[in-house]
Amino acid sequence: MSDQPPHANSSTDVDNDYQAAIDSVRHAIGQFEGCSDEERRVLQRDLDELARMSEKLESGRVEIVVFGEISTGKSALINALVGDALTQVNVQGGWTKDLWHVPWEGVGYCVPGFAHSEVVLIDTPGLNEVDGAQRAEMAETAAAQADLVLFVTDSDLNDTEFSALENLVASHKPILLVLNKADLYRQEELEQLLSVFRGPRLAGMVEAENILVTQADPRDVEYIVESPDGNSNSEWRKPAPEIVELRTRIVEVLVAEGKSLLALNAAMFAADKSDRMAALRVRLREEAAAGTIWKFAVIKSLAVALNPLPAVDILGGTAVDATMVVTLGRIYGMGITTANARSLVTSILKAAGWVMLSEAIVTYTSSVFKALTVGYGSVATALPQGAAAGYGSYIVGQAARYYFQHGASWGNESPKQVITQILENTDKESVLEQLKAEIKKKISLNPYAGEV
Numbered sequence: 001m002s003d004q005p006p007h008a009n010s011s012t013d014v015d016n017d018y019q020a021a022i023d024s025v026r027h028a029i030g031q032f033e034g035c036s037d038e039e040r041r042v043l044q045r046d047l048d049e050l051a052r053m054s055e056k057l058e059s060g061r062v063e064i065v066v067f068g069e070i071s072t073g074k075s076a077l078i079n080a081l082v083g084d085a086l087t088q089v090n091v092q093g094g095w096t097k098d099l100w101h102v103p104w105e106g107v108g109y110c111v112p113g114f115a116h117s118e119v120v121l122i123d124t125p126g127l128n129e130v131d132g133a134q135r136a137e138m139a140e141t142a143a144a145q146a147d148l149v150l151f152v153t154d155s156d157l158n159d160t161e162f163s164a165l166e167n168l169v170a171s172h173k174p175i176l177l178v179l180n181k182a183d184l185y186r187q188e189e190l191e192q193l194l195s196v197f198r199g200p201r202l203a204g205m206v207e208a209e210n211i212l213v214t215q216a217d218p219r220d221v222e223y224i225v226e227s228p229d230g231n232s233n234s235e236w237r238k239p240a241p242e243i244v245e246l247r248t249r250i251v252e253v254l255v256a257e258g259k260s261l262l263a264l265n266a267a268m269f270a271a272d273k274s275d276r277m278a279a280l281r282v283r284l285r286e287e288a289a290a291g292t293i294w295k296f297a298v299i300k301s302l303a304v305a306l307n308p309l310p311a312v313d314i315l316g317g318t319a320v321d322a323t324m325v326v327t328l329g330r331i332y333g334m335g336i337t338t339a340n341a342r343s344l345v346t347s348i349l350k351a352a353g354w355v356m357l358s359e360a361i362v363t364y365t366s367s368v369f370k371a372l373t374v375g376y377g378s379v380a381t382a383l384p385q386g387a388a389a390g391y392g393s394y395i396v397g398q399a400a401r402y403y404f405q406h407g408a409s410w411g412n413e414s415p416k417q418v419i420t421q422i423l424e425n426t427d428k429e430s431v432l433e434q435l436k437a438e439i440k441k442k443i444s445l446n447p448y449a450g451e452v
Helices: 011-030 037-059 074-082 132-145 159-170 187-197 244-305 310-331 338-372 378-405 415-425 428-445
Strands: 061-068 100-103 118-123 148-153 175-179 211-213 221-226 232-237
Touching: 011 037, 011 244, 037 061, 037 132, 037 244, 061 074, 061 132, 061 159, 061 244, 074 100, 074 118, 074 148, 074 244, 132 244, 148 159, 148 244, 159 175, 175 187, 175 244, 187 211, 211 244, 244 310, 244 378, 244 428, 310 338, 310 378, 338 378, 338 415, 378 415, 378 428
Parallel strands: 061 118, 061 148, 148 175, 175 211
Antiparallel strands: 100 118, 221 232
16 A cells, blocks of 8 residues: 555554554643533533544554445445344345444454454444434544445445545545445446446546455355255355455555554544634634623623712723633633733723723713712713723723733734724724613613613
């Protein structure tokens, strides 16, 4: 399978690659040890699969997945290879509801350095089964973790099979294309079908030596048996399976590349899982952060709008912003004290400078007006004052989110540059209108609003 010179695949190199693969899987798991409960709930399946891959490597287990459409004889092929009827076979097809892991004890291969390693054959649901979406996903998951793929068909590839084979080829897994049920064809038909497989359509997808023919569950054959007295009787007997060519090729691939296959597959699997899980965690955090920022912006709007005392407006608003920053820190996996949160809020407001001054003026003057009118001006000033305060909190939240997104730093930008960009990208009027709507809703539900 490899054109590299012998020294490029020395046992030391292979062993180093294998250990590197183990380390990559462990590192992928370690990246997500600090997940929140919500993140862990979403990522649990991926974490379980990484843990399983780690155990697979450490035990030296080779997994060969049997892939294909229903009724192509996947289960019968496993039975023939193992030498026992370990998996069910239903002539109607479509019976395989789950993944079946069948130890192949008689294969005659052991991963170097692993005295108790094993080879496992995995039967998968058919590509085209009824209610096949979930089963197809299971099959693809098994193929992603497998070290070698047996793609079983009993005829020329249809569109579904060809598309699935393309996806498997793109995953860079070694693939053996198995034409099963060869006894259904005359010799000339069989040769014609093999020439199609070895032609332009599959060129570059499956190597010619990896296109193999089997009869996993041959049809019964009629035998004429003559007795000593000259009478003849007709008997139907099932011939032995013909899988020697396939078995030999599997062992050849494993002997030549087995340990390297495990290492390469695990490293690719860990990289793919890390990318997927990181993207999911980013999405979860961004959704949680956006919801948190808006929630606290509304809280601040209402607290300021409905409170007639200016000192409480200012102190309460500061407390709301600090609490928001602490909450955002937790979302991004970073602990921050209330004192440090207040300092971050102060630095953000200073960086905002004159741009945010108008919001501060509106908040302060409205609070003073409420105090001078002993509360009678609250309804008149509640909307602009509360909305302005909430908008300021919204901007503080967006800036704090950027800060935590970049590992509790401003990255290559200055705080002023970051906040200026946030302000430019924020639809201020839309935010203010939404905050005013929240205030109006709260006032309308307050039976004493007219008395304030």
